Amino acid sequence: MNLTVFGATGGIGQxxxxQALSxxxxxxxxxxxxxRLTVTGPALEVxxxxxxxxxQVRPAVAGRDAVLSGLGARSRKDAGVTTRLTxxxxxxxxxxxxxxxxLVSAGPVGPAPENDGFLDRTARGLVSAILKDVYADLRETEAELARSYTDWTSVRPPRLQDKPLTGTYRTVVGGFPRGGRFxxxxxxxxAMLTMTEDPKTVRQGVGVAY
Structure with missing residues (x-):
């Protein structure tokens, strides 16, 4: 495939x-x-x-099979940036x-898992309160997707870790994996690259977690 990646210098973007080049x-x-982009390769255009x-952005997406975005706020003070850039x-x-x-969203933006436990509900509520402006930005971003003509997928992870690829995780289309914390x-x-050609994820939010 011929792909364009936004937010390519971020943790998920890189x-x-x-992985796409590999x-x-x-x-x-x-x-x-x-x-800031440490990845190189003959099939990479920066x-x-x-x-x-x-x-200015149009030439970078023209003729591509898919666009993947890791754009997002780096901190609470950046809330609003995701919607603007998207x-x-x-x-x-x-x-x-x-x-x-x-594009990357966040688990608390979507529906809570079915039969969510007390500890997970409490943690989810606490994180949502602390990052309420960031999540409000992501909700507005997802609203922009819903109003667009694109075949979008919003990928909603929980807390992110800098750990090696496992290729083993759970996904729930339209929901979130129960007990998924990291x-x-x-x-x-x-997961995003895998979903690129998955028609079941089109115009859907997808929860992804261990």
């Missing part, structure tokens, strides 16, 4: 790029600072772009007639 895909990595102008990506995709989009960034990237 994993998407690395799988034989062509990858366009859209970044603000190319020096594009420096300001994500405030859809016309609007640019959506506008560029619409102009280029590219439909498939997968997942490695590498496995989120793996």
């Amino acid at each position: 994993e998407i790029v690395r 799988a034989g895909h062509k990858v366009t990595a859209v970044v603000r600072d190319p020096a 594009v420096r772009a300001d994500l405030t102008d859809p016309e 609007r640019t990506v959506l506008a560029a995709m619409e102009a280029a007639h590219v439909r498939r989009l997968l 997942i490695a960034r590498a496995d989120v990237a793996h």
Whole structure:
């Protein structure tokens, strides 16, 4: 496949790029600072772009089979950035007639797992209160997806870890894995690449966790 990755210098974004190249895909990595991208390869094109102008982004998505986004707030003070940048990506995709989009959201943005235990409900509520502005941003991002013409998938992980790829995790389309508290960034990237060609995940939120 011919893929474009936004947020390619982030923890999940770099994993998407690395794993996609290893799988034989062509990858366009859209970044603000190319020096922060540590992944290299002959099938990698690095594009420096300001994500405030859809016309500047349009060439980076035109003709691609899918777009994957690891864009997101790095802290609570960045709340709002995900929606703003995603609007640019959506506008560029619409102009280029590219439909498939997968992006990283968060577990608490979607529905709680069925028969969720007390400790998990309590932890979920606490985290949601602390990061309420970040999650409000992600909910608005998902609302933008729902209003768009794209074949989107919102991937919703719990707490992220910097651990090696396992390739073993649970996914729930339209829900969240019961008792799922952690997942490695590498496995989120793996899940996103796996879902790229999965029609069951189109226009769905998908919970992913160990």
